[in-house]
Amino acid sequence: MTTGNFYRSSKCLLYFHKGGYIYTIKINFNQENAMIFLIPAIIILILFYRLYYKQRRPIAGGILITVLLALFLLGLCGYALMSPLSPVIWVILGIVALIFLMGPLLLLFSSIALMINGQRMVSREGTRLSNFLPLFLGIIMLAALILFYTLPFFMNVNPVIPLIYSMLAIVVLFFGFLFISFANASALYYFNKPSYDEDFILILGCRVIDGKVTPLLAKRLNRAIAFYEKQMEMTGKKAKFVVSGGKGMDESVSEALVMKDYLLSKGYHKSDILVEEHSRNTRENMLFSKAIIDRLKPNARGIFVTSSFHVLRASLYARDAGLDFTGVPAKTAFYYFPNAFLREFIGVLSMNRQTYAIVFAALVLCTMVPQLVFLNMGLL
Structure with missing residues (x-):
């Protein structure tokens, strides 16, 4: 033309x-x-x-x-x-x-x-x-x-x-x-409304510093605790926590053990906390946690808790692992969100x-x- x-x-x-x-x-x-x-x-x-x-x-x-x-x-x-x-x-x-x-x-x-x-x-x-x-x-x-x-x-x-x-x-x-x-x-x-009839609450770990919970990880743990307490109030059903996260090269202790200590300090009994401390990434979080959950109760109901920017990619790995859990987002600091969201976008693109x-x-x-x-x- x-x-x-x-x-x-x-x-x-x-x-x-x-x-x-x-x-x-x-x-x-x-x-x-x-x-x-x-x-x-x-x-x-x-x-x-x-x-x-x-x-x-x-x-x-x-x-x-x-x-x-x-x-x-x-x-x-x-x-x-x-x-x-x-x-x-x-x-x-x-x-x-x-x-x-x-x-x-x-x-x-x-x-x-x-x-x-x-x-x-x-x-x-x-x-x-x-x-x-x-x-x-x-x-x-x-x-x-x-x-x-x-x-x-x-x-x-x-x-x-x-x-x-x-x-x-x-x-x-x-x-x-x-x-x-x-x-x-x-x-x-954000429109997902999980029922308060869950068997497990899976908490995905993230980087810890000097064996202590970071603000980002604390928000995930507190969101999981809030859901646990709400479920007890609504239905009286007692869920078990699953804390998932291995030890990074710059970490002295695994993320899972740090999260377990945090929950113990909040008054939860160790029998209600399952520990998965061998995973190195989100994919392994889901695979290894599913193996632990299936040993206790196959086809269990549950949710997983992670930061708001991370829920989508985590849900993709959960689906691939055969873990039919609903993602529940924890709040993220405003200044941290753009960088984390962009990294998640790149991560999702790399998956396909x-x-x-x-x-x-x-x-x-x-x-x-x-x-x-x-x-x-x-x-x-």
Whole structure:
């Protein structure tokens, strides 16, 4: 297609820029077209119920929620173009429009906030490489934002620039979509309401310092204690604690023993505390704890308690281990949350890295190959 070519139909108008990408798109909605969004929305809701509630697949649930939200916004906006609306709906549409218009500013503020948070993490938690993650991501986001709005001015300078711009757009949209889906999946756990009829309360350990409970670990333990006491109050059923965590290279005693001592200091009897002190990561937490639980009561009911940022990934490992426990989040310090949440996002991506790599490669091929063909033909 050449510069300025149009494609017209009764439904839409597409304008192809010299760079080879769609410069503007105008879609003429009517009420019937807008209602078409209901069909895929209903299908998505059915899939969501099956995948999230029946098969315990939170990532799939988060992706479906993201797609559903996009369909809702598109359907609402399309219906608004051709229908008389009440003032309430116009207010809602105004908010939606404001979100789209404020997108670049939100990205700018987010990148600055991440850089500030990264500096705070380093000052509070030390100079470990993982503590620099918010700072690095903030810089990358700021650079991507600058490139996204400056590259269009140089489209005619070099035919390679449109390719760079398209690649940048793919990266931003792909990982942005996955991050929003991950956030949606994590948020779903706040709506989980475990019954107060549990046999076991599994507490996942984390780093201890000088054999003492850290504030992060204390929040997990206190959340587990609160659930135990609430269950005793509601149903009178006495659950057993399972404390899970091995000894790290920089730790003098296992995390599980430190957690056991903490529970003993709160007045709980040692017969009500099961110890798993050989695990080195979350996957082993779930596998080794399940072995202990199954010896006492196969197919037991239970929950696992961990920090709010960690619940989603822990639930994936629990499912893989065959442990049908509900995740209960413990609160996390505000300054610590962004860094931890980003690490969890990367961790979840790495669990299915081959699948995500294949999808990303397919998107790149479908987008870049036509542009390379047009470039070779001298049409760009």
